Amino acid sequence: MGRHSLPDGLRRGGTGPRSHTRHRNVALATALVTILAGGTVAAIDSGLLSFGSSCWDSTVRLRIAAAPGIAPALKEAAQYARDHDVTSDGSCLDVRVTAQDTYKVADALRSKRKNATEFEAWVPDSGVWVDRVMADNQSISVTPAGNVASSPIGVAMVPSAAKSLGWPRKTYSWTELAGVTMTSDRLKLGAGDPSRSATGLLALTQLAQTAGKSKGGDTLAAATAKALSQRTSDSDGQVLDTLPRDLSGTEQGNPKRNQALILSEQAAFAYNESADSGDDLDLFYPKDGAPRLDHPFALVDEPNLTTDESRAALRFMTLLGERDGRRILEKHGFRTDEDETPAKLVAEAGGRAPQPYREVPERPATDKEIEEALGMWTITVQSARLTTVVDASSSMSDPVPGTSESRMDVTKAALLQALATFTPEDEIGLWKFSRRIDGKRDYRVLVPTDRLGDQVDGSTQRDRLSAAFSDLKPVKDGSTGLYDTTLAAYKEAVNSYTKGKFNAVVLLTDGVNQDAGSISRAGLIAELRKIADPERPVPLIAIAVGPDADKKELNEIAEATGGSGHLVTDPSQIHAVILKAVVKAGDTD
Template identity: 30%
Template structure:
């Protein structure tokens, strides 16, 4: 079996296989207890008891017993199963029930072992299962790109659209008139109308992966500029209460609540499959759960039946035939894809790029000083993506207003404009005094003041560009603010090069001064966005490298918002 090539450190520990109904080898039982959070739910329809796995591994699904069997205390251990099956947690009970029906009545040892595992966990498993039923066909494409080949014949076993769910007590907040939308969740999070929003890890779960895809699709349709759309999607990411929530654990937590108000704040809004929502509703828990498929981005989870080369063909065929449409329908799955659902890209990288951004985002206390170029060249006219003739400054005003929403409530920030309209002008002016974003500045929260000041941004014609002096002053200012467990950065946006002012200096002198006061124990990386073809990218790259930061080129006028989004991600990814 080749080594697993999926090397992302965020993936869970490899799945370990165990045979039902006999004692595991020493230590293996402890592995499962440590890897899984076990929640027992009795399904009202069918009375099937099953285990919900945690998002860090897999756990065997409890096997329904065909008849009571007395096992002698000295019974020999069961042989290894002939067929190992990994299945998404929500469909695993149906497959386990089908597998149990393949054995003889009273049989102690099973030829088939079925384990519930999120797709990301299966990708990391050694050895790989013989049969895999992930919750999206996309994972098979991802596996193929990593050197794992799976064969699929026929249609998926079932489908289930994603829904946005939450306690009925807050339904009017996230599903007005019973309708949900991804953009509604984004705006609800920004405006703090929703007490909490939680999402699963897109590098581990199909719900997370498909939700991130759908959110980006929805914001792209709502915004003509791709950069602004990305900023809106990232704003939701920055406001998540939990970005690695396990849907099964969330449902288990809801099931254990008796107070709908507590559930509203402890759990909040989260995506699940329709099947999981129906299963929860059928159980009639104290706290009722409401939900609906988002109107601006319906996307299906589908459940392909995939086999690995060398799997026992006859047993695979028998298991596949035993998983009936009636059993799937009774469990809440659909027999066909949702009409009008989003088409998931065939290229896995089209999904994984955004997924890695979300998964790699660091929710840490953040201190940022924004340095915005206010030199005369920012008044130059450009053509944006929609064909409008606008100025660089107007694009900055549009993008900056959205960027103001990106920062979380634990952020402290300040903003300077730099440019010299007169011979004796200072290199920069303080537009927003540094401090907590939720605290007051000029009678407003700093978030509101930041948006207002960017909205009023008007570069002065013929003003010079004191880029180097401003960066030196900004870095010096933030070095005095560095504190433990906090990311402290300087973000600079410029469309030109240092020059045209009394502060002008050579690049060599600038780098010498920039590195002279550096303290490895108190890093202040510079995240530099070079806007337009005249930006001095070599200079921005060297200042970023010298401080452990990151340089981003926004060459196209319409890419300004994308550049701001990349700078934001770079800072929160620790790059």
């Protein structure tokens, strides 16, 4: 875009790690800018948007909730607008900026809390939050209109730690940086909680993507997440407080302090600018690319805004894309142009050549990959107790379209993939079901739910589960005893509830109930509602596999427990769906 046009991102498009995937955002932003900016452009042409005029007889107030990192820059830009009589339709802009933790704003919007509409615009640090709100049909609407600044994410270290790793000449991938912090007792890595920090979440996603390309990558990613979970903070601001108070003193060896942090370039810049000592943080930029915070500008509850408020919001966003607005953002450590990497900013943030500070990931992370990383994190931090219940009816031998494998073959592979992401502290069990496969019962317990790290007769629970998953076979001519199995598995999971863990039943079926002598669907739902206990939550995660399964029915059954139903047309999607369901269940706790 031109430097004085309505901004729809930075000069070469969106700056965020997923700017190429947000088609719905682009459509909404295009419609918004077309409708509102048309009037703004006409006003400019007619002289209604006068600059430097006396406009305070008529003002338009705009309230903005902003991520703490960018709030100071936006406050300065708001003051600039007041000092220079920046106008919208002839009225002076009176912009009030409030710093608010982004995850709290997102939660308020999704919960439709009253305070969520106390502002007209929102500038979070990442489009991850906007996407999450937009994906929730029950939330207050947000309408993205562009991106105002970006900042890459790297690993900042105290000088002695950086020097020991060869900074600035030696470069590392994400997994290599995580690896050195896991193998050194004197180098502790801290981060913002990925469930509350986009910086932590985007770094974890990138790490998981990189690790996934190597043998045993899923296990490595889960192990890294587990180690990281021991040293997380609620916010990026709080994680900075975990650094040694004196970067050159003896306290840097304090095991309670972190010597390395996952941090944005702008956060490192701000820290170094305000540090009392001369020992600034040094910054590693991973050679496989640094994901970026993209700071979207979004209108909140746009249908209920007045035309003056909507135009004022776009006018302020336009100001941020103009020369003086960009100057303010750059002064605060933000990048404002994808074509330029300011060497001075990099140096003040702790970067030096030949650190690859221009590198971006090979491709942006997708919504699915981000949800998978967050699901892995949720399970890793809380630890899980999952009873996996797998349909073994004869229809599971049907081929998956486009492959030479059966539904059961692909289901087993997905379960083995999921198993690799769990830690020794997690508890997993396996049931299979068809109809009357264990006397009069429609189900059989293959591996009781237990801790993966426990050993019995020289074999771990993980080994037993891996073997049991691999040995799953459809029952010849077997039908689907869905209702009785679901009730039995849920009763057992509630009775064996483990406090402090994420307890759930994961049910996979490719059909509908075929046991005429079983409990009815209405009876099953009534029983589940009786058994479900909000104080001991055990959501049922019901996954319909293939075209013959009834997702609507499964969702109705699962919702009786606080869980959710999901449909997968390809069993290879099971792993991602489990993690997505874990995140959804965690959001409702």
